[in-house]
Amino acid sequence: MPHPSPSRVLWIAILGSFVAFLDGTVANVALPAIDRELGGGLATQQWVVDGYLITLGALMLVAGSASDALGRALVLRIGLVGFGVASVAIAVAPTPEALVAARLVQGAAGAFLVPSSLALITSTFSGPAQAKAIGTWTSITTGAMIVGPLLGGALVDLASWRLAFLINVLPIGATLWLARGLADPPRRADARIDLLGAVLCSAGLGGIVFALIEQPRLGWAHPAIPVALVAGAAMFTLFLLRQRTAPRPILPLDLFRVRNFWTGNVATALVYGALSLNGFVLAVYLQEGAGLSATLAGLASLPTTILMILLSSRIGALAGRWGARLFMTAGPIIMGAGSALLLAVAPDFDYWWQVLPGMVVFGLGLSLTVSPLTSTILGSIDPARSGIASAANNAISRVAGLVAIAAIGTIVGGELDLAGFHRTCLVVAGLLAAGGVVSWLGIRTPRQDAERP
Structure with a gap:
């Protein structure tokens, strides 16, 4: 079978990453139902999310090294099969401990998906075409933010949260089928994993x-x-x-000598820590505090997702032509303003006036941020090291989310009531504003960046 065309490689990368993004949105909307059935309160809900993120963040670095040393296609297939097996284990978990253990395994498998997917893109496309491909990858994988909450919420409400973790079977099967002819170059004789x-x-x-x-x-x-x-x-x-x-380090520290790479990763930590915090608290509070069903809670962020799908590819192309600094500065600051608008949420809850405006503003800022941020970081590193560069960036984003969610108990004061929700909105807004400032001070276009290899 001939090697897949560039467009087919892009779809393999999109579907491979889609699985990991889909699971994250499903998990958030299913948390209250998991607590009702298995117990454990806020701590169990945090562990369901952070158990996944611990192994995802740590092993993503190993997967990045393996992607460069052993081949993107092999690493992607390992991740897809492992993710499917772990999803089944989650669906039959009888206790919180068994569920968290299965989430740890699922995170380990998920670590092999995103770096290898992005490495496929960066090794297939270059220049403005690469920025546009990453924008397309961003906009379509963001579709998981629609599919996950909608299907997950409906399954939670109409059947069981357990079924919600099985909806990734279809994209896993489709990706394995598309990747049939995907081959890797010969393995390096000196390949080692730390x-x-x-x-x-x-x-x-x-x-x-x-x-x-x-x-x-x-x-x-x-x-x-x-x-x-x-x-x-x-x-x-x-x-x-x-x-x-x-x-053979799994996190080559010399990557951080490149200005756009280390600055972009500082911005990544701030932005994605805020995103994880926002997603967790919004999904849980809208159900436990505002009294919405899981389906309606999943629909609450729909405006943000629609804007991402409509704008990300175009924004990625514009950032490839004009440079990413302005987008990476304005985007997080606009997102912070959207988070601040959620302070309007009150005891007499009204989605249309208290939540929707913030979601629209948040979605506009997110659309301006994600594609330029990703393409700037990966474009600053030699394509031969794209796997480990992608892994490092994704690991940093996941670790930032991991720490942010682990700190929720301290931020909200142990209970996610309205006051705790408002405190979280302020923390999210502050993190995002800091991400915009870091981008303005540190990011340079390739023409100005003498450090670019």
């Missing part, structure tokens, strides 16, 4: 997240909290130190 680094990274993140999630319940006086926090920070520090000396 497994010790992966263990240190996972354990470090796990300790920090455990302390942040369990602290509101156990208190700082409980010995497990400071021990987990200190041990996690120490192991993550050891991970960074190892990356300076490992012969």
Whole structure:
């Protein structure tokens, strides 16, 4: 079978990533139903999300190295099969512990999807065509933000939250079928993967997240909290130190010498931490605080998603022609304004006046941000290292979301009531504004960036 055409490669990349994005939106809208059936309160809801993000963030770096060393197609297929198996395990989980364990496995499989998908794009397209392809990838994978809440919410309301985790079977099957003729170049003889680094990274993140999630319940006086926090920070520090000396690091620190790469990743941490915080709190509060059904809570963010689908490809093309700095500055600041508009939510809840305006403004800012941010970061690195560059950027975004969600208990004061929802809106707005400022101060167009390799 001949090698797939560029357009087919783009669709393989889109569908492969779609699976991971779909699951994230389904999980948020299913959280209240999971709590009602399995129990555990806010802590269980946080672990359902963060269990996935821990392994996703840590192993995405390994997957990036594997994508460059062993081949994008092989890594993508491993991720798709593993993700499907873990989805079935989630659907039959009898306890919160079993559910979180299955989410850990699912995150590990998901780590192999996004970096290999983006690496396929960056190794197939170049220049303005690459920016446009990434914009198309962004706009269509954002469709998961429609499909996930709608189908997930309907299944939660009409059947069971368990079925909501099985809706990714179709895109998995379609991607495996499309990728039949996708071949990789010969494997490098010196290919190595830093497994010790992966263990240190996972354990470090796990300790920090455990302390942040369990602290509101156990208190700082409980010995497990400071021990987990200190041990996690120490192991993550050891991970960074190892990356300076490992012969095949999973996070090559020399990438961060490129100005657009390190600046873009600082902006990524701020923006995606805010996005994760916003998505979690909005989905849960609209059901538990405002009394909406899971389906209606899923529909609440529909305006944001529609704007993303309509605008992302065009914005990606414009950023490829004009440079990304203006888009990456204005986008997060506009998103922050949208988050601030959610302060209008009141006890006498009205979606049309209290939520919809914020969602529209938020969606406009998000459309301006995502494609330019992604294409700027990946375009600043040599295409031969696109797999690890994509993995590093995606890992940073997931770790930012991981820490943000772990800190929800501290932000809301242990209970997600209206006051806690308002506090979260302010935190989200502050993070996004900071992301815009960082982009304005740090991002340069390729013509100005002498560091670009």
